[in-house]
Amino acid sequence: SSPGTDNRWRHVRRLLERAGPLGGPEFEPDPELFSAIRSDLVQILVVGAGGLGCEMLKDLALSGFVNLHLIDMDTIDLSNLNRQFLFRPKDIGRPKAVVAAEFVERRVSGCRVTPHFGKLEDKPLEFYKQFMCIVCGLDSVQASVIPLIDGGTQGFQGHCRVVRAHATPCLECTADLYSSTQQGFPLCTLAHTPRLPEHCIEFARIMQWPQEWPFGEEVPVDGDDPHHVDWIRTEACKRARQFGIREPDFRLTQGVVKHIIPAVASTNAVISAQCVTEVFKAITGCYPLLNNFANFSDIEGVAVNVVPLERNPQCDVCGQPPPKPLTFNSRDSLQTVINQLKSEHGMTRPSLTACVEGRDVTLYMDLSFLRDQLADNLDKSLAELGLLSNTVLNVTDSAQSGMKPVTFVLNLEDGMET
Amino acid sequence: MTSSAVEAPTDITAQEAELYDRQIRLWGLDAQKRLRASRILMVGATPLTGEIAKNLVLAGIRSLTLMDDSPLSADDIDSSFIYDPSLATAATTRAEAALSALHSLNPMVEVSAKSGQPEQLTADVLANEDYDAVLAISQPVEVLQSLGRLCRSVTYDGEVNSNGAGNNSNSDSSAKQRRQVQFFAADCFGCHGYVFLDLQRHEFATELAEVPPKAGQDSSVDPKTAAVPAAGSQPVETHLIKRSADYADFESVLRTRWDPAKLGSLRRLSPALYLAFLLFEFQRANNGARAGPNDVDALKTLWRAFAESQQLPANLLDEAVLSSGLQPPSCPVLAIVGGVAAQEVIKAVSHKDDPFNNFFVFDGIQSCGSVQTLG
Secondary structure (H helix, E strand, O other): OOOOOOOHHHHHHHHOOOOOOOOEEEEEEEOHHHHHOOOOOOOOOEEEOOOHHHHHHHHHHHHHOOOEEEEEEOOHHHHHHHOOOOOOOOOOEEEEEHHHHHHHHHHOOOEEEEEEEEEOHHHHHHHHHOOOOEEEOOOOOOOOOOOOEEEEEEEEOEEEEEEOOOOOOOOOOOOOHOOOOOOOOHHHHHHHHOOOHHHHHHHHHHHHHHHHHHOOOOOOOOOOOHHHHHHHHHHHHHHHHHHHOOOOHHHHHHHHOOOOOOOOOOHHHHHHHHHHHHHHHHOOOOOOOOOOOEEEEEEOOEEEEEEEEEEEEEEOOOOOOOOOOEEEOOEEEEEHHHHHHHOOOOOOOOEEEEEEEOOEEEEOOOHHHHHHHHHHHOOOOOOOOOOOOEEEEEEEEOOOOOOOOEEEEEOOOOOOEE | OOOOOOOOOOOOOOOHHOOOOHHHHHHHHHHHHHHHEEEEEEEOOOHHHHHHHHHHHHHHOEEEEEEEOOEEEEHHHHHHOOHHHHHHOOOOHHHHHHHHHHHHHOOEEEEEEEOHHHHOOOOOHHOOOOOEEEEOOOOOHHHHHHHHHHHHHOOEEEEEOOOOOOOOOOOOOOEEEEOEEEEEEEEEEEEEEEEEEOOOEEEEEEEEOOOOOOOOOOOOOOOOOOOOOOOOOOOOOEEEEEEEEEEEOOOHHHOOOOHHHHHHHHHHHHHHHHHHHHHHHHHHHOOOOOOOHHHHHHHHHHHHHHHHHHOOOOHHHOHHHHHHOOOOOOHHHHHHHHHHHHHHHHHHHHHHEOOHHHHHHHEOOOOOOEEEEOO
């Protein structure tokens, strides 16, 4: 139990219990709000337990949240310790999520942190549905209906953005904002007209290594093996001398081979804190969210600015209006659904797929060679087909070529929900 | 306190090279060496101090000395990671309670507590204890004034060698320079915060991108204004150039007159900036006491008088913004201001890259920061 009193949360309570200048137009202060954000209903997922993740976990715990999950697939390395401050030298080799969770639970009484040591992609969709908000330092999570707060840093620069399906651009809409961390040099530059030490390094890694196999046939480059890096550096230096380019040192060589991104604690502190502020606002509703992309840089002086990015109407991922509801009874047949699509939604020969238990299932295809195979489905009830309320249906019309799929969401009146 | 008689070694160890690898790639080895020779004094051991100190200790300075004799309370422990929870019932000071957490973040950094009040610091103390920078955190305005003056009164006559350590010897090398004590002030008020720098005459190195041999082949680079491109974009050859900048002292900044003829631009400034100055006024009128939620009326009266004396419209700062600056700061605000402050200290003591000049304000309502050159 805490050595302090309830006084420790007074700064948080003030934001939630009183009307004031920070409240948005729809915010209703309520003394119950503080205990509500600490109830089981409010679960928050932090993606990544590295430079941003450690800072975010600290900020969330000290902002009063108690049900935190943390997912990360990495173990701790010495070079992490210049900024990932929940880790100590004795933790090297242990999973980041596990160590971070232990630290915060020990230090902030009442806060529960559940670690997940593994990859995002290995978790089923259901895993993500338990969370009221997701905050991450990676850009590999697709937009979902729940608010997603995304932060990223490289060296002295960083961003914090709010993503909400149908309201803001999804991560795919603005993918070109993120400069590639893979230094994709054109091969002709590497082969014929190198100008930079990096070109010489990549030439040695990509072209010379697989020709000479210096450490054995088919033995790949291991950026963590200093002998490998040294070999690449030696070859890169020879090439650099040939072309009158500055010869790379070991650090630069290893950085290029391993695609190392420079990183420092202060930038992570700023970006994480901005993200957690948005999480707090998203959960409590106490103030409108950031609209919607904040940039930070302290290369020269300090610059912070916020831009309202617009959705890309051509976006493959989100360039669609919100799904329209279709209301049926679970005993209705698939044919009933198709009839309604024809009569009320202007479709002639609709084909339907749905996401059932995490897998895409084709329900019916109105194409000559598939009609018969799936004809049995037409008489089955929606319940028999495993369709529940909130199932999303993707519908195309074979009679309109080039048409993008239209999404509908099922609303079953007697219904069990997904 | 140890004197500078023991020089920092000029080369970093292999372990340090690995630990600091990610940041050396950002600011270079020379800057890291200067950082690791820097001695810093922080007056005030508040949660904001904790955020700044965390970033400085992780970055690998030589030593950090905390000065704060106020007794540790149970609330302090719950509000920040920096205080040792096992000292909850011990009769100890905030400075003492922060030492073990800071030490464990980076055992290579010397952390210590220094007893006493800021008024007791003298030029001799600063010089003998060899501080490169003094940070005044959450201090009343009068303390800021006296510390700011104090830092300017200290100059080290001696050679500054390549790792930044002064050694007070009168070597006749042509590299003899006067070393100054850099002064920083920072505080958070409600959902806002400020960071102020006085680096006197500051010399630093910055990287300029080289013009590529064939114009148009790379992304356009203006040789006059080019900064290093964002990490992750195509790399460009750079070379170091030396620059210098002059900073105003805190007194001049405090006496800033807002020019009513420039009302258009004054309106675009964050109201949090005016609030920061209003809170200085309040401290002056109330013996250094911090304004709290119960002081709204007194502050409104003070603001009206302040605005009138400077011929400014009273609506530059409304009651809503005013009250947003009066409660204890939340964790994220401390982290943001602490991150910005720490990075400017790092730039300043390592003499690498451009520190801002001179007053940064974070506006927690707009979630935005801005820098003004005042004084």
